[in-house]
Amino acid sequence: MLKQIIPLGIAIALAGCGSSSDSDSSESVAVSEIATSSSVSFYVSNWQSPQGTLNVLDSDGVVQESIEVENINTASVSVTPLTFNSFEFIPSDTTLPCPRFTGCGRTVRGDVNDLNANRLIDYQELTAVTLNYKADAFSAPGVNKVYLSPLSKAITEEGFSATQASLSATPFYHLTHSNLNASVEAEMVTNAFTYAAILAGVADSSFSVESAFNTFTNLETDQQAWQDYSDLAAQYVTDNLFSDQGNALLKNVAGQVKQTIASVTTFANWQARSAEVQSLDSRELLVDTRDIIGVARLQEKSYSDELDAKFTELEGAFDEDTQRTLDALSNALNEVITNYSPLADGSTPSGQYKLRDLDIDYNQSPYTWAITGTYDELPITIDLSIPTFRVSGVLGNKIEGVMSATVTNGATVLSVDVSELLIEFDGIDAQSELNPEADTGITQVTTNVIINKAAGKLEGDLSVNLNRFVNSLGEESTTLSTFDFNGDYVSDIQNTAFHITAVEASPFVGEDNDDLAFTFELDFPFSGASDFKFAYVGDVENLSELTSTDIFVSIQNRALDLRIRDVSGNINLIAKGENGRWLDVKQKGRNYSGGLYFGDTKIADVTAVRGIPGVLFPNGEFESLF
Amino acid sequence: MKKKILLLGFSTAFISPLASADNQIQIFTHFDAEIYTEAQPVQAFVDDFDAPLKSGDSAFTYNIFEVGVGYGNFKVGLQSRYDYVLNFDPDTAKYTHTEKNDLEFEDRFYTYYLDAKQATSNGVFVSYDFKFLDKNALTITPKLSVFASSHYQDATVNGEIFSDEVEGAVTVDYNFSKDILFKEFTPSQKPEGLGYSLDIFADWQVNDELKVGFSVKDLLYKTQYEDSGSVKGQTTEIPFSEDDNGDIITQPTVSLKTSAFGNTVSHDFEMEMRLQAFADYRINDRFSTQLTLKRYDKDTFSQLKGRIHFWDHWRVQAGYETKSEAFLVGIENEYFGLNLQTDSLDLDKAYYANVNWYVNIKF
Numbered sequence: 001m002l003k004q005i006i007p008l009g010i011a012i013a014l015a016g017c018g019s020s021s022d023s024d025s026s027e028s029v030a031v032s033e034i035a036t037s038s039s040v041s042f043y044v045s046n047w048q049s050p051q052g053t054l055n056v057l058d059s060d061g062v063v064q065e066s067i068e069v070e071n072i073n074t075a076s077v078s079v080t081p082l083t084f085n086s087f088e089f090i091p092s093d094t095t096l097p098c099p100r101f102t103g104c105g106r107t108v109r110g111d112v113n114d115l116n117a118n119r120l121i122d123y124q125e126l127t128a129v130t131l132n133y134k135a136d137a138f139s140a141p142g143v144n145k146v147y148l149s150p151l152s153k154a155i156t157e158e159g160f161s162a163t164q165a166s167l168s169a170t171p172f173y174h175l176t177h178s179n180l181n182a183s184v185e186a187e188m189v190t191n192a193f194t195y196a197a198i199l200a201g202v203a204d205s206s207f208s209v210e211s212a213f214n215t216f217t218n219l220e221t222d223q224q225a226w227q228d229y230s231d232l233a234a235q236y237v238t239d240n241l242f243s244d245q246g247n248a249l250l251k252n253v254a255g256q257v258k259q260t261i262a263s264v265t266t267f268a269n270w271q272a273r274s275a276e277v278q279s280l281d282s283r284e285l286l287v288d289t290r291d292i293i294g295v296a297r298l299q300e301k302s303y304s305d306e307l308d309a310k311f312t313e314l315e316g317a318f319d320e321d322t323q324r325t326l327d328a329l330s331n332a333l334n335e336v337i338t339n340y341s342p343l344a345d346g347s348t349p350s351g352q353y354k355l356r357d358l359d360i361d362y363n364q365s366p367y368t369w370a371i372t373g374t375y376d377e378l379p380i381t382i383d384l385s386i387p388t389f390r391v392s393g394v395l396g397n398k399i400e401g402v403m404s405a406t407v408t409n410g411a412t413v414l415s416v417d418v419s420e421l422l423i424e425f426d427g428i429d430a431q432s433e434l435n436p437e438a439d440t441g442i443t444q445v446t447t448n449v450i451i452n453k454a455a456g457k458l459e460g461d462l463s464v465n466l467n468r469f470v471n472s473l474g475e476e477s478t479t480l481s482t483f484d485f486n487g488d489y490v491s492d493i494q495n496t497a498f499h500i501t502a503v504e505a506s507p508f509v510g511e512d513n514d515d516l517a518f519t520f521e522l523d524f525p526f527s528g529a530s531d532f533k534f535a536y537v538g539d540v541e542n543l544s545e546l547t548s549t550d551i552f553v554s555i556q557n558r559a560l561d562l563r564i565r566d567v568s569g570n571i572n573l574i575a576k577g578e579n580g581r582w583l584d585v586k587q588k589g590r591n592y593s594g595g596l597y598f599g600d601t602k603i604a605d606v607t608a609v610r611g612i613p614g615v616l617f618p619n620g621e622f623e624s625l626f
Numbered sequence: 627m628k629k630k631i632l633l634l635g636f637s638t639a640f641i642s643p644l645a646s647a648d649n650q651i652q653i654f655t656h657f658d659a660e661i662y663t664e665a666q667p668v669q670a671f672v673d674d675f676d677a678p679l680k681s682g683d684s685a686f687t688y689n690i691f692e693v694g695v696g697y698g699n700f701k702v703g704l705q706s707r708y709d710y711v712l713n714f715d716p717d718t719a720k721y722t723h724t725e726k727n728d729l730e731f732e733d734r735f736y737t738y739y740l741d742a743k744q745a746t747s748n749g750v751f752v753s754y755d756f757k758f759l760d761k762n763a764l765t766i767t768p769k770l771s772v773f774a775s776s777h778y779q780d781a782t783v784n785g786e787i788f789s790d791e792v793e794g795a796v797t798v799d800y801n802f803s804k805d806i807l808f809k810e811f812t813p814s815q816k817p818e819g820l821g822y823s824l825d826i827f828a829d830w831q832v833n834d835e836l837k838v839g840f841s842v843k844d845l846l847y848k849t850q851y852e853d854s855g856s857v858k859g860q861t862t863e864i865p866f867s868e869d870d871n872g873d874i875i876t877q878p879t880v881s882l883k884t885s886a887f888g889n890t891v892s893h894d895f896e897m898e899m900r901l902q903a904f905a906d907y908r909i910n911d912r913f914s915t916q917l918t919l920k921r922y923d924k925d926t927f928s929q930l931k932g933r934i935h936f937w938d939h940w941r942v943q944a945g946y947e948t949k950s951e952a953f954l955v956g957i958e959n960e961y962f963g964l965n966l967q968t969d970s971l972d973l974d975k976a977y978y979a980n981v982n983w984y985v986n987i988k989f
Binding site: 286287293294607 | 808810865873877878881882883886
């Protein structure tokens with residue numbers, strides 16, 4: 001790059017500058033005196049009546065403004081730009097209906113909300129749950145949108161920053177000017193956390209999102225309430241995808257929504273929210289961008305060799321072979337348990353059974369299974385022993401036991417080494433008009449697995465949801481609906497913490513599991529970035545591609561959303577930083593254009609000086625991008 | 627605007643400062659264009675730097691055209707100047723030559739140093755011949771010029787670059803009317819410069835045979851440009867480093883303070899003085915000789931001329947100059963003179979060229 005700036009030299013030349021100044025200087029773009037304003041609009045899930053009181057509080061928690069709103073979802077307030085505020089919505093009508101298509105479970109006889117007196121809280125019947133809504137947000141210049149949910153309230157009350165947990169430059173409940181197009185995703189995440197709060201409240205009237213969140217962030221031993229809440233939030237996604245009444249918008253953002261929920265509900269490093277005063281023309285985003293370019297060597301339009309080697313190895317680790325072993329294990333377990341256990345119709349007695357190519361040795365006291373053979377053409381052995389067996393129509397059936405297993409797929413060997421196994425059935429059996437006889441419902445399998453690959457080893461907690469449902473042909477079908485694998489990958493060159501999720505985005509279309517939306521969150525220290533964090537939604541094979549990429553990266557606790565597009569050599573990079581700052585760089589050959597923005601306000605121009613891209617500020621200062 | 631006012635302020639004639647002034651009134655015009663380059667011949671220097679590289683660290687061109695009137699010892703006139711002076715490190719010439727000709731770089735740091743000054747000006751001058759000694763044998767002539775300028779370059783680039791790698795630190799201090807370095811920051815309005823210069827000329831007719839002289843051009847020279855384009859800043863040798871935790875610390879590879887968006891500056895522009903001394907010896911009626919020493923910044927040129935005098939006051943002359951290795955031929959009399967000097971008649975190979983003529987009309 002220096003080379004590009006240097007030949008200036010002698011070529012100043014004796015040519016001189018003649019009288020006709022055919023000035024090819026850049027146009028003076030009027031970005032000098034900057035005035036800004038900020039407004040905030042809101043979203044509350046539509047289970048809640050939208051009428052109520054909106055309170056705007058300052059950073060000290062003092063109410064600045066209290067407004068009666070007809071509809072919180074269309075309300076908008078003006079706030080002082082670059083300030084920290086919180087927003088509270090108090091609905092006039094506090095009642096909430098059951099949000100789950102399959103209903104909210106059993107209730108006592110005579111429950112006034114059980115309108116059809118079937119002792120079930122059906123979909124859209126009222127529940128006794130009430131919720132509170134609040135969220136903090138930094139008011140970036142321009143339009144802000146704040147997504148209110150019981151979880152945003154819990155995080156706000158604790159004073160935590162949700163940026164890192166959200167795998168996004170802004171918290172999952174706050175969008176600024178540059179990321180307003182992510183509104184569908186934000187709405188779905190908000191719906192999920194609201195949905196879970198209602199369902200958890202129906203199941204246990206003492207449930208509170210705030211106290212569950214506290215046990216989680218304080219790392220208390222009993223986090224069952226938080227675990228249940230997390231599972232229910234994740235269930236919002238499958239509930240909608242697996243129902244023909246489901247939200248049609250969800251399909252396109254299913255991966256992102258699943259990842260955000262998975263990350264927020266497992267994030268372990270909650271830090272206090274910074275209330276650092278922000279100046280309009282701060283260059284912090286340039287520093288953050290330069291840092292990530294520096295460590296990842298993105299200026300070469302590929303990752304650094306070190307990063308690339310790690311990505312390539314991870315791509316190999318999460319390949320089809322790995323997925324098939326996981327599928328085989330969870331499907332075999334599900335199929336065996338539902339057919340040869342107290343759950344099976346007519347409670348199958350002990351004995352030797354054969355299920356296609358599997359031999360099953362089933363004993364009832366205690367419950368043990370010895371399973372050998374092949375499943376989906378993969379050699380498989382499972383030893384399972386289950387001391388407790390909960391069969392409950394209200395809470396769903398639950399199996400807790402110990403399992404050892406191996407599934408072999410060529411060089412890929414999955415093993416479970418005397419690990420705890422948890423299998424839960426949701427106990428919801430929705431009648432299908434196409435096939436009233438069918439058993440439907442969700443099975444969740446949770447265990448610890450080790451997968452040995454040629455180059456390294458994956459070890460972590462696996463949680464798989466299998467949905468049994470009636471497909472459009474009226475047939476009973478079981479498909480992997482969600483997949484959550486949280487652990488470490490260890491090889492000669494890396495020790496990487498990963499959190500992989502997948503969700504079947506189109507269960508009613510095509511073959512089983514042909515539309516799994518995968519997400520990856522990776523934490524690996526490498527040269528120059530001791531706390532590098534990377535998140536990505538998409539196919540594993542594209543992990544190391546940089547041509548059409550949306551990734552989240554974070555180093556030194558600074559979050560960035562990067563969007564890279566390469567259309568026939570014309571490259572566009574958008575880097576979104578914290579608090580609504582963003583940088584737009586368009587490259588066409590040696591020409592660069594774009595801008596450095598704060599919300600809707602341009603604070604500097606992107607240009608190139610002798611081919612070197614940089615940012616030119618209104619005061620004439622030029623700073624190269626890297 | 628200033629330029630126009632200055633031009634309007636004038637109409638009449640002048641004189642060469644060293645011309646004799648027996649007649650009361652004279653009209654005078656004078657042109658001198660001199661160019662010299664080191665490292666490369668002039669043509670290659672300006673174009674592709676593709677001639678075989680020679681050692682060298684400077685280049686310049688001085689061009690002046692004057693027209694004016696004289697009355698007695700007093701002269702006033704109009705003046706146009708175009709001057710360009712470049713100093714550089716020989717290593718920088720080597721770097722440029724290597725790069726422009728796609729040659730192999732050495733694995734080392736190259737010194738990168740350039741100091742370039744260039745100005746075009748139009749103005750007026752006034753001079754007065756102070757006469758001393760018996761028969762006015764000693765003349766001392768101060769000449770003051772005041773001029774306007776809206777075209778100039780004043781650049782210093784200093785640092786080092788490692789091979790052809792992205793490594794090296796260079797500082798830039800660049801002021802200009804048109805940005806030919808970055809091609810980005812030319813101000814929307816040309817800067818307005820107002821400057822002055824002071825020259826001193828002296829010559830002494832020691833006796834009938836010997837005359838000696840001395841001149842200092844640009845003894846003082848300063849132009850103040852208002853609303854000038856400007857770029858100051860540096861490139862960083864190592865933009866990425868790591869702290870104790872192994873975390874990256876970055877700084878911009880290039881950071882500049884520029885005149886973009888109307889952030890123009892006021893800039894003082896100065897030129898180095900040029901010294902010249904001569905001794906003229908009249909051998910007889912027919913022949914004379916002259917030894918001249920020129921000192922331009924760090925370069926010294928020695929010139930020896932021989933003359934043949936004929937008719938009435940006519941003379942033809944020829945000479946040779948060291949350093950520029952240039953030959954000179956010329957013809958002169960009191961009213962007219964033309965001198966040509968170069969080291970090569972093939973202009974593609976010339977490192978030096980000088981054209982000088984004058985016309986004096988006396989009444």
